[in-house]
Amino acid sequence: MAKDDVELIKNGKRLDGRKFDDLRKIKIEVGVLKRAVGSAYVEWGKNKVMAGVYGPRELHPKYLRDPTKAHLRCIYNLAPFSVEDRKRPGPDRRSVEISKVSAEALSSVVMLEKYPNAGIDVFIEVLQADAGTRCVGLTAASVALADAGIPMRDLVPACAAGKVSGEIVLDLMKEEDNLGECDLPLAIIPRKKEIVLLQMDGKLTKDEFKKACGLAVDGAMKVYEMQKEALLSSINNVRIEE
Amino acid sequence: MLHVKNGEAVIPGQLLGEKIWHGINCFHEGDNVFSSTQGIVRVEKDRVKIIPSAGGYIPKEGDLVIGVITEILTGRWVVDIRSPCLCALRGEEVTRDPLTTDLSKYFKAGDVISAKISYVDEVNSCQLTGPWKLDGGIIIDVNAKRVPRVVGKKRSMLNIIKDKTGCKIVVGQNGWIWIKDNKVKLAIKTIRKIEREAQTRGLTNRITEMLDKEADG
Numbered sequence: 001m002a003k004d005d006v007e008l009i010k011n012g013k014r015l016d017g018r019k020f021d022d023l024r025k026i027k028i029e030v031g032v033l034k035r036a037v038g039s040a041y042v043e044w045g046k047n048k049v050m051a052g053v054y055g056p057r058e059l060h061p062k063y064l065r066d067p068t069k070a071h072l073r074c075i076y077n078l079a080p081f082s083v084e085d086r087k088r089p090g091p092d093r094r095s096v097e098i099s100k101v102s103a104e105a106l107s108s109v110v111m112l113e114k115y116p117n118a119g120i121d122v123f124i125e126v127l128q129a130d131a132g133t134r135c136v137g138l139t140a141a142s143v144a145l146a147d148a149g150i151p152m153r154d155l156v157p158a159c160a161a162g163k164v165s166g167e168i169v170l171d172l173m174k175e176e177d178n179l180g181e182c183d184l185p186l187a188i189i190p191r192k193k194e195i196v197l198l199q200m201d202g203k204l205t206k207d208e209f210k211k212a213c214g215l216a217v218d219g220a221m222k223v224y225e226m227q228k229e230a231l232l233s234s235i236n237n238v239r240i241e242e
Numbered sequence: 243m244l245h246v247k248n249g250e251a252v253i254p255g256q257l258l259g260e261k262i263w264h265g266i267n268c269f270h271e272g273d274n275v276f277s278s279t280q281g282i283v284r285v286e287k288d289r290v291k292i293i294p295s296a297g298g299y300i301p302k303e304g305d306l307v308i309g310v311i312t313e314i315l316t317g318r319w320v321v322d323i324r325s326p327c328l329c330a331l332r333g334e335e336v337t338r339d340p341l342t343t344d345l346s347k348y349f350k351a352g353d354v355i356s357a358k359i360s361y362v363d364e365v366n367s368c369q370l371t372g373p374w375k376l377d378g379g380i381i382i383d384v385n386a387k388r389v390p391r392v393v394g395k396k397r398s399m400l401n402i403i404k405d406k407t408g409c410k411i412v413v414g415q416n417g418w419i420w421i422k423d424n425k426v427k428l429a430i431k432t433i434r435k436i437e438r439e440a441q442t443r444g445l446t447n448r449i450t451e452m453l454d455k456e457a458d459g
Binding site for chain 2: 058067153191
């Protein structure tokens with residue numbers, strides 16, 4: 001519930017001066033880690049997220065091995081210094097859940113059948129959090145998977161929408177997330193506009209939900225263009241170096 | 243109909259064309275053909291394929307690979323060939339009676355061998371043939387997808403490096419390269435340069451120039 005003392009929307013503008021359908025500033029870097037097979041670093045507003053991909057490699061424990069396809073594991077981790085109060089390190093209920101939904105979203109695009117019995121590990125490290133980290137994490141992870149040369153059907157851009165002071169807005173920041181009414185993170189396969197991740201925290205009416213969903217899909221398409229640009233420039237940089 | 247040009251960079255899931263033939267690293271849905279990895283497009287007549295810029299090694303029959311013996315089992319060795327699957331070298335390759343002879347007489351754990359892949363099954367487990375022990379030297383690790391560039395057309399690039407540095411070099415298709423004797427450091431530097439600039443034109447000339455300059459100085 002919105003508190004009365006904080007005015008989240010003033011004259012049709014949000015706290016940081018964005019319009020309702022504006023994204024925060026996004027910067028995507030590819031291939032930042034030398035030891036990982038593929039990696040990406042994403043700055044999304046005040047969010048800072050690093051993703052690394054290892055594999056396909058031998059999978060342990062052995063009982064997870066599947067002779068028909070590879071097993072994709074995802075580990076989402078908040079750094080102790082990423083939030084205002086120190087976050088107790090190690091997996092907790094929230095990060096285990098986000099790991100699971102991220103792994104499922106990524107599994108739907110990665111061609112796992114090409115690597116039977118193998119394992120692919122995706123690590124998402126949140127260095128600084130400012131609402132919407134699972135979207136940033138997925139965006140970074142799919143770029144890192146592409147950088148690792150793992151065959152995929154498409155990238156997975158993600159974006160959140162929500163309800164703040166009665167208005168449907170795109171890409172919530174921390175204040176809006178904490179004091180707003182609803183948060184709706186969503187990840188899509190851009191080519192087919194299929195939804196691979198959808199969660200909701202709060203309440204929306206049916207019409208509001210439809211509006212928020214449409215807004216988030218449009219936002220994710222914008223993110224997709226940025227992912228594309230970052231990946232293409234990383235390939236072309238290598239070639240221009242003469 | 244093609245939507246991309248020869249030599250264009252593509253990302254996974256990008257539309258390459260409709261109703262066209264496609265080769266490696268592509269997939270189709272209905273009439274549409276898409277790329278499945280990021281890399282460079284190669285168009286040959288009416289066929290399109292993607293040269294990937296990264297990725298691990300998947301064993302293929304007939305490939306020469308460099309492996310490290312990890313374990314001795316009854317009658318066979320387990321070999322690490324830098325791929326996610328199991329790789330075995332049968333004792334019959336070196337002795338008539340592998341079950342009763344002591345296999346560590348031939349290869350011990352930690353030994354480096356070069357061998358050909360004779361058989362790959364449906365889960366990518368493979369068997370090796372014609373093992374050759376590589377004594378001494380060092381192994382370096384390069385991107386498996388850049389190995390064809392290190393070898394060059396008709397082994398041209400590899401022969402240049404061998405001539406100018408005087409090294410013994412064995413290139414495994416799995417991205418492991420074994421180097422021994424003489425100017426090892428120069429050979430490594432050259433291979434790293436090739437790996438870095440694999441997707442540029444006129445690389446052979448530049449490598450020859452560099453080697454000439456370095457070998458004199």
